[in-house]
Amino acid sequence: ETGVTQSPTHLIKTRGQQVTLRCSSQSGHNTVSWYQQALGQGPQFIFQYYREEENGRGNFPPRFSGLQFPNYSSELNVNALELDDSALYLCASSSFRGTGIYNEQFFGPGTRLTVL
Amino acid sequence: KNEVEQSPQNLTAQEGEFITINCSYSVGISALHWLQQHPGGGIVSLFMLSSGKKKHGRLIATINIQEKHSSLHITASHPRDSAVYICAVRSSQGAQKLVFGQGTRLTINP
Numbered sequence: 001e002t003g004v005t006q007s008p009t010h011l012i013k014t015r016g017q018q019v020t021l022r023c024s025s026q027s028g029h030n031t032v033s034w035y036q037q038a039l040g041q042g043p044q045f046i047f048q049y050y051r052e053e054e055n056g057r058g059n060f061p062p063r064f065s066g067l068q069f070p071n072y073s074s075e076l077n078v079n080a081l082e083l084d085d086s087a088l089y090l091c092a093s094s095s096f097r098g099t100g101i102y103n104e105q106f107f108g109p110g111t112r113l114t115v116l
Numbered sequence: 117k118n119e120v121e122q123s124p125q126n127l128t129a130q131e132g133e134f135i136t137i138n139c140s141y142s143v144g145i146s147a148l149h150w151l152q153q154h155p156g157g158g159i160v161s162l163f164m165l166s167s168g169k170k171k172h173g174r175l176i177a178t179i180n181i182q183e184k185h186s187s188l189h190i191t192a193s194h195p196r197d198s199a200v201y202i203c204a205v206r207s208s209q210g211a212q213k214l215v216f217g218q219g220t221r222l223t224i225n226p
Contacts, residue, residue: 033213037157042120042202042204042218042219048213058213090157104149104161105214107151107159107160107161108158109156109158110157112157
């Protein structure tokens, strides 16, 4: 059983550019959540995908968007990068079985994005 | 005021000491998670609780639903326990997200 993987591990971009981060879910998991963790802070929820559709969103602008693929892997896209987007981006996968039933989330190692 | 508050924010102790980290939350929850984050970023899930107490090795997690409070205890602490410990809750209102505390930075000196 493989764990949650993310790529790339580190990334440097400049203001105004676009970035795509990738996440492969743990085997058997159908739900992916993305989090942003600024330095010294706890993670903040960006959004969650379940069966290829967005299934909840935090307080992030529309320039943060995502995709989930049939194999349950996922992408986080950020357009028009700003300096404040510099953070560790974490994805977590879980198996969602229906309303009110939640299973543990397993986190990937994260992608550290630096915006110059 | 944050929905999830942890205390202390920083904790330094000597090897072998008994460690307690506290988490208070202000919303109804369906589950509470304790997570461990080492330098470099990777997060490991330690416990998921909805009631009572769980134990895994030297780690013990308890939750009091009525008081909206949880504690993480580490017995016989070791330098390898040094990490940031994060409490996160999942709302009982059907929200899909986890809401995180700000973390407790634990340093165990030999």
